[in-house]
Amino acid sequence: MSSTTPTVLYVEDDPASREVMVLVLSEMMGCTEYHMFEHSEDFMSRVKALIPQPDIILLDIHLKPFNGFEMLKMLRSDGAYLHTPVVALTASVMNEEVQQLQNAGFNAVFAKPIDIDLFPNKLTRILQGESILYITD
Numbered sequence: 001m002s003s004t005t006p007t008v009l010y011v012e013d014d015p016a017s018r019e020v021m022v023l024v025l026s027e028m029m030g031c032t033e034y035h036m037f038e039h040s041e042d043f044m045s046r047v048k049a050l051i052p053q054p055d056i057i058l059l060d061i062h063l064k065p066f067n068g069f070e071m072l073k074m075l076r077s078d079g080a081y082l083h084t085p086v087v088a089l090t091a092s093v094m095n096e097e098v099q100q101l102q103n104a105g106f107n108a109v110f111a112k113p114i115d116i117d118l119f120p121n122k123l124t125r126i127l128q129g130e131s132i133l134y135i136t137d
Contacts, residue, residue, distance in 0.1 A: 006127055007033040009054035011040060013063055029120045040066035044074050056127055061090040069104050085126050098133060108132040
């Protein structure tokens with residue numbers, strides 16, 4: 001991770017969610033290095049081609065052709081991303097799905113839409129090694 005701000009990859013098909021994340025990352029957190037994918041097609045080849053590589057990866061769960069669970073599995077099967085924090089972002093915050101996300105190995109789970117006031121601190125805590133299941137206030 002860079003000494004000042006993390007490099008972030010956000011995979012999200014909703015344009016409004018991407019806009020909010022750009023605002024949070026650039027304006028609120030001062031991140032200058034972030035990548036946005038609008039879909040999960042050719043996911044791993046696109047991740048590997050990123051320069052700089054992400055310090056943390058944020059995945060929308062309900063994407064096509066690969067959903068968040070499938071993308072996480074791809075990341076974890078590649079040694080280069082074995083220890084990269086991966087965060088699930090989902091509008092489906094039923095206890096059962098949250099448990100599935102935790103069991104799958106996500107480092108954190110956030111409900112969408114994200115709380116822009118709390119998100120920067122929570123992202124920093126995840127980068128410091130904390131696991132966070134953040135659903136509601």
